[in-house]
Amino acid sequence: MMADQKGKNMKEFRIENNRIYSNSGICETTHIFEIVDKIPKNFFVWNIGENMGSDEYIPISEDLHPEDKDDYSINPATLKAIKLPQEEVKLLRAAASVGIVSKSTAEKALKSKRKGYWSNRKRDQAEKQLKSLTE
Structure with missing residues (x-):
């Protein structure tokens, strides 16, 4: 404790x-x-x-x-x-902080045609995390 x-x-x-x-x-x-x-x-x-x-x-x-x-x-x-390795935990936390919490949310972010700060951050995190979320 x-x-x-x-x-x-x-x-x-x-x-x-x-x-x-x-x-x-x-x-x-x-x-x-x-x-x-x-x-x-x-x-x-x-x-x-x-x-x-x-x-x-x-x-x-x-x-x-x-x-x-x-x-x-x-x-x-x-x-x-x-x-998981600490570095991967850190990356998954970063993705979760912008709403990328599952394979489906990562795929949705990658398919999105929206432009803007949050959309771009989600897409960036989705690209980094899609492999981790599917393993």
Whole structure:
């Protein structure tokens, strides 16, 4: 366990029985991630950045209500994580920060004819990450 200088915001990250137990200290919830080798169908990179507590694992999740495009809730009971080299985790986090969280979002960004700052950033990240998201 780690704590900040005032003893608040306790962070926890531990691995037991092929599961990761992570509490960023932001909320009082401990997320449990099953460690897997690749991204299962209908899962995507969960954009929580460094809040997972590790630079060696990338968190992945699935929609809680996939039929509702305006609901961004994730299913906390099916969280998963993949161990990757730190550099690849960093690249996937960068892609997730602009919305490239799955193979389908990467393909959509590459097909987009839109021009502009965000569209160009998404396309750039999609090109870098399409291979990682499909392996």
